[in-house]
Amino acid sequence: MKKMHLLGLMSGTSLDGLDMALCTFENQGGQWTYEVLQTGFREYSDQTRKQLQEAIRYPVSELLSLHREYGAWLGKESAEFLRGAPVKPDAIATHGHTIHHRPDLGFTFQLGCPQQVALGSGLTAIGDFRSLDVALGGQGAPLVPVGDRLLFDQYRFCLNLGGIANVSFEAAGERRAFDIGIANMLLNHLCAPLGLDFDRNGALARSGKPNLPLLRALDSLPYYRKPYPKSTGYEWFREAILPLLDRYPDTPENQLHTAVHHIARKIGEQLKGLGGGSRGGVLVTGGGAFNTYLLEVLQGQLGEGLALVVPETTLVAFKEALVFAFLGALRLAGQNNVLASVTGARRDSCSGVVYLP
Structure with missing residues (x-):
C-alpha cells in the first residue's frame, strides 16, 4: 500500500x-x-x-x-x-x-x-x-484503542490523561478499553477561579491537604462501579461531580489535592484489577502526563510492578490527533x-x- x-x-x-x-x-x-x-x-x-x-x-x-x-x-x-x-x-x-x-x-x-x-x-x-x-x-467511544493496538502494541496499557482518563489494553486476544473516570476536566475547573488554565506540574495540588469527605464522595460515585465497556463525558461531570464541589467547599489547593488523589486512586484500582502482566509498562499521554504530582501519586498507587512511561513531548501532546489521522487512513x-x-x-x-x- x-x-x-x-x-x-x-x-x-x-x-x-x-x-x-x-x-x-x-x-x-x-x-x-x-x-x-x-x-x-x-x-x-x-x-x-x-x-x-x-x-x-x-x-x-x-x-x-x-x-x-x-x-x-x-x-x-x-x-x-x-x-x-x-x-x-x-x-x-x-x-x-x-x-x-x-x-x-x-x-x-x-x-x-x-x-x-x-x-x-x-x-x-x-x-x-x-x-x-x-x-x-456501541458506546461510540473510545476510538483511540485501534491506534493503540496497531501502533503502540509494545505497552501493557495505553493510558490517556485528558479531560477524562481512559485506558486500552489487550485481553484474551482482543483489544479492550473504557473511560476510567474524571481527570483534567476536574483539575482545570478547579484552577479557573484562580485565573489559571491548569495547575502547572501539579504544584497547587501538591501544596494542598486532603478533604476527606469530598474524597469519599468522589470515590463513591456510581459510575466507577459500572462494568466496561463504558464511556462518559461532560454531562457526567456537570451532573455528578460539580454538585459535590459545592457540597464540600474548600480552598482550590485542597480541592486540587483531593482531586489528584481521587484520580490516581481510581486509575490505580482499575489497572491493578486488570492485571499488570509482564510485558511493557503504561504509556501515558494527554495533558495529565505533564502533571508531575499526579504521576507521582499514580505511580505510588501502582507500585513498582507497573511502571509509567512518559514518551517524548510531541507524542504526549498530540497522540490523539495522530490516532485520529490514523482512523482517517484506515477509513480510506x-x-x-x-x-x-x-x-x-x-x-x-x-x-x-x-x-x-
Missing part, C-alpha cells in the same frame, strides 16, 4: 484548544508504521471556550449555527496550518468537539461540520467517526477502525463519513 498522508484534528473535553498532527502512514506486510511530520496547536479564545462549554444547553437552531461556524473555523485553521507543510494530505480526519454523547439514548453529536472543514481547507474531510458504532449498539484503506470489543457494538466497523470540497 502506498504511503498516505493525513491531517488529524482533535478537540477534547479539556477545552484547551485544537490539536493538529500531519502524519504519514504506511502498511508493509500487515504492520502499520507512522511518522509525525508537523504538529500545531490553536488555543481557544475565551469566547470559543465558553461557547463549547455552554453548547450542550443551546437550542437546536443555535447549536446548528455553531456547528457550521466551528466547522468553518476548523477548515480555515487547517488551511493556514498546511501552508508550507512538507506534504499535501490526502484528507483531513476531524474529530470535532463532542457536545452531546448519549449512547444510552442512541445518539452522539460532534460539533464542527465536516463539510465546512472540506470547503474551508479545499481538501477531503472525514468526520462523524462515532455515529455508526452507536447505531450498532477500507479497514475497520472502530473495535466492537472496545465499544460493545454488534460488530467492528469502518467508520467516518467522507466529505468532498
